Amino acid sequence: MVVGLECVRGREEIMAKAKILYVDDEEINLSHFVTFFGEEFDVLTASNGQEALGIFTMQPDLAVVVTDQRMPEMTGVKLLSEIYKINPDPIRIILTAYADIFDITQAINQGHIYQYVQKPWKFDELQRVLQQAVDKFYLLQENKQLISLLDEKNQLLTAANKQLEADLALQQTLEQQRREVEVKMLAQAKLASLGEIATGIAHEINQPLTYIQIVLQSTGRDIDQGKLDLQELTTDIKESTRQVQRISEIIHHLRTFGRADSGEMVEVSLPEIFANAMILYRQRLRIQSIEVEETINPDLPKVFGNPIQLEQVFLNLLQNAFDALQGAENPVITVDFSERDGVLITTFSDNGYGIAEDAIGKIFEPFFTTKAVGKGTGLGLSIVYGIVADHNGTIECRSQEGKGSSFTITLPVSGNGNNSAHNALTQ
Ligand SMILES: Nc1ncnc2c1ncn2[C@@H]1O[C@H](COP(=O)(O)OP(=O)(O)OP(=O)(O)O)[C@@H](O)[C@H]1O
Ligand SMILES: [Mg+2]
Incomplete structure (x- = not known):
């Protein structure tokens, strides 16, 4: 000094x-x-x-x-x-x-x-x-x-130190406030996407409803005209029952998903969980002409996990892929489920805009986003990371700018050392 x-x-x-x-x-x-x-x-x-x-x-x-x-x-x-x-x-x-x-x-x-x-x-x-x-x-x-003089300098240093501590506390408060605002924005963004999801679901339900309505109308007309064909009616009733079944499946799933997460761990089939996530996204992907190609290896074992949380993993990956595929040529999402040495491997890829090299190391950090304000808050992948880790699994990302991204998730097959995940989630 x-x-x-x-x-x-x-x-x-x-x-x-x-x-x-x-x-x-x-x-x-x-x-x-x-x-x-x-x-x-x-x-x-x-x-x-x-x-x-x-x-x-x-x-x-x-x-x-x-x-x-x-x-x-x-x-x-x-x-x-x-x-x-x-x-x-x-x-x-x-x-x-x-x-x-x-x-x-x-x-x-x-x-x-x-x-x-x-x-x-x-x-x-x-x-x-x-x-x-x-x-x-x-x-x-x-x-x-x-x-x-030293005393004086010491006093100055102590005062400067105190000021620094105060500045730091202020900075922490500001950071906290910033995060709160971001979380609010996230909530708004989620509300907006909920609106889009609702439109998709309305469409999903509307199709079978229209079919049933047409069947009812034409049956009524046939009765009026005395031209009721019993064989045709039996086929129509069977198909209508299937369509009603489809509607109640969608409604059942929505009710389960909307319920607060109980943290319950059960044996689950990942492709089924993915199919459930797709109920919420199918319509949006269709509108954007995004293909979904799914490969499920035969005899795929189940994993032990929380269905709601695992569905959130797919919902976040789907949303990110959906964003990355905007304006892409022949947009496609590829999902592959396979098993090796007691580990279930899910590969989720898209041919979207990809991730820059200097950003790839940060994508799992909370609040890291490259999306416009109000569009993304950077929480999606950090939530995904947390859920996968809670299930004793791993997640990795490979990406090339302009070519696409690929996420590989590994989860222990049910009964293969993931009871501790069960404990962690139910505590
Ligand atoms: N499939 C993907 N293709 C290209 N970039 C991606 C992909 N998935 C994630 N990213 C990049 O990683 C960042 C972080 O993703 P994350 O899901 O955590 O947040 P977000 O999508 O920006 O916002 P949020 O998910 O909270 O709405 C994104 O902003 C984007 O830059
Ligand atoms: Mg996201």
Whole structure:
């Protein structure tokens, strides 16, 4: 991290004005000190402890305090410990006779001194000690400034972090709202396709109804005209009964499909499930001239699954293929059911516009769509993926842009290790 070092004042500049307070009860020592060090440092002097404390409180920028130990009213150690209480920053030095070992110990313990210098002092030695003390003082000042700068930066960072967290929370809320809007749009889109499906179903029911109506009308006319042919009537009644049966199958299926999904797992035939899904799509596919070619391998085993959910898989695949085949030449959907090694393999292909290479890895992600707003919300294949996974199966897609897409679904054959799927769905 880069800290604003430029804010810390240059040491050279400050050192030129380093202030030193020298305390000694002997006048001659004071004047000697000023003579020797007055040029190099800004020297202030005091002849006793009280006077020194007075000067000290008035000079907050003092760098070093040098004091004699033996003074009548206040010893050097006492003075330095008082100074330490007022401001611990200036560097403290004591001058004492070599024999005063007790004073030296006290000076270290109570006066928190930086160094003691033996009296009588030698110029070179004291000059070196003073210079080091001044250096240390400014180094400590710089450190303090750096630490406070770091603190400041830390506070800024903490504030920035908080802002980031708030931004993130806002983004999550917006994302949530976006999804809610998309789900609403999906509901609208589903309603629209429900309308189209309803039209298809109306058509499916209308055909047998028209047939029955014609039979009834012509039978009534034959009775009126006394030309009733019993053999013809028997055939008509048989066919009408078949047509009624067809209508009730469609209605029965719609009622089952409309009911809330109970999560029930049973043995099911996938081609039958596909046929049920086709009831809802046949008419729409026919209008668009989309062929459906189905291959069912003989002796195809059943799978253990939830019929409603598995039908949703086909409905979503059909819808996607239907969309992809808009404007295609000779549009065709191919569905193939086969079994290998206890696995039921369903291949569902179309020769529609296909999927771009960079999109293929994303198609199973929720909300991934390449369709126009309001047309698709990108939930279809993620639902399909979830259902297949719940059935202990797999789904893969291969596609080539402009050529078509092919989805391969594998599901374990009933009794082939898919009881856990049963548990997962009924929990
Ligand atoms: N058969 C297909 N042919 C071409 N592209 C497909 C096909 N199936 C899926 N896709 C691509 O995968 C995307 C995701 O499909 P998915 O079914 O999840 O969502 P959607 O169809 O866009 O919207 P929704 O199904 O929610 O109405 C589609 O937008 C499309 O780009
Ligand atoms: Mg879809």
